[in-house]
Amino acid sequence: MRNMTHSSTRFSALRPTMDASAVPPWTVCAVLLLAVLSGAHAYPKVAYTERVDGWKLRIQILDIADGSATPFTDGSLDEYGGSWGPRGDSLVAAGKRDGNWDIFRARIGSADRTWLGEHPSNDGSPAWSPDGRRVAFGSSRDGHAQVYVMDIDGKNVRRASDDRRRASHLSWSPDGNSLVYLSWDDDLVAVVRLVDLNTGVTRSLTPEDEVVGDPVLSWDGKHIAFATPDYRYVDAMTLDGRHRWRATAGLRGDSFAPAWTPDGGISFLWYHDGGYHIGVTGLRGGGVESIADVPTIPTDLAWYNPDWFHARASEVFLPKLWGRLKR
Secondary structure (H helix, E strand, C coil), X not given: CEXXXXXXXXXXXXXXXXXXXXXXXXXXXXXXXXXXXXXXXXXXXXXXXXXXXXXXXXXXXXXXXXXXXXXXXXXXXXXXXEEECCCCCEEEEEEEECXXXXXXXXXXXXXXXXXXXXXXXXXXXXXECCCXXXXXXXXXXXXXXXXXXXXXXXXXXXECCCCCCEEEEEEEXXXXXXXXXXXXXXXXXXXXXXXXXXCCCEEECCCCCCEXXXXXXXXXXXXXXXXXXXXXXXXXEECCCCCEEECCCCCCCEEEEEEEXXXXXXXXXXXXXXXXXXXXXXXXEEEEEEEEEECCEEEEEEECCHHHCCCCHHHHHHHHHHHHHHC
């Protein structure tokens, strides 16, 4: 574990404050027990991929509360693109073994990986579904990379897209019925597209003659954030494309790899003054805050948001337990 320089007031509202003298002891015990069972976390966490020792990729978990960064796994393999699971203690990611990229699931801090299938073609860009039961990913197993979906145990793999270009940077809609992804090729075409998982119908969300990068759908499914072609700015727009704005307008330095914060703001990787930082701003832009300095070269971000998932331990355990506590 290492500590990173950080300065954050944005997430102070998410940090619990309590006057212990005004709360009965049994209530405190109940709250603590419910938090443990629900997998709740007091402070927001963000996973990011960093490049170290030349080209080696590894994932770190940053705790906003104290700025500590913890390795996702033992770092024995190249890994990238972590996507959080419902409880906030596990991620799916792409790992390189025997020269090939495959999808795996692991608990934070563990050296044990559960590989979700094995295929001679490269798999990447995993995204854990909001119902907690599926993983979407990009794979070149049928030629150039397309969108695929499988169960969380690696079974029932099915192809979801039929795009003439390659697919990467996947993100789920909150209802789990569609996926947003980047459709790109070597001819400088990179378009944000959406595929309906029930019908297989796809449609472009950004103009076909424009190049964008790193698209990510918001928690409520109403907005998309993405990087400009020169990775100079982060733009955002409504899903229907009617309204678009520059979220990092006037920012000194380069901004890229956007990710939505738990409170609905936009975070991004920010390069300025010779170093990398994690910056945050509001949905419509405005003031920018640096919440952490990253001593290495980061490539992507992913925030844990327990409220986004449909299936959580709290929904299973809390109703019966709360009924007993009230008696």
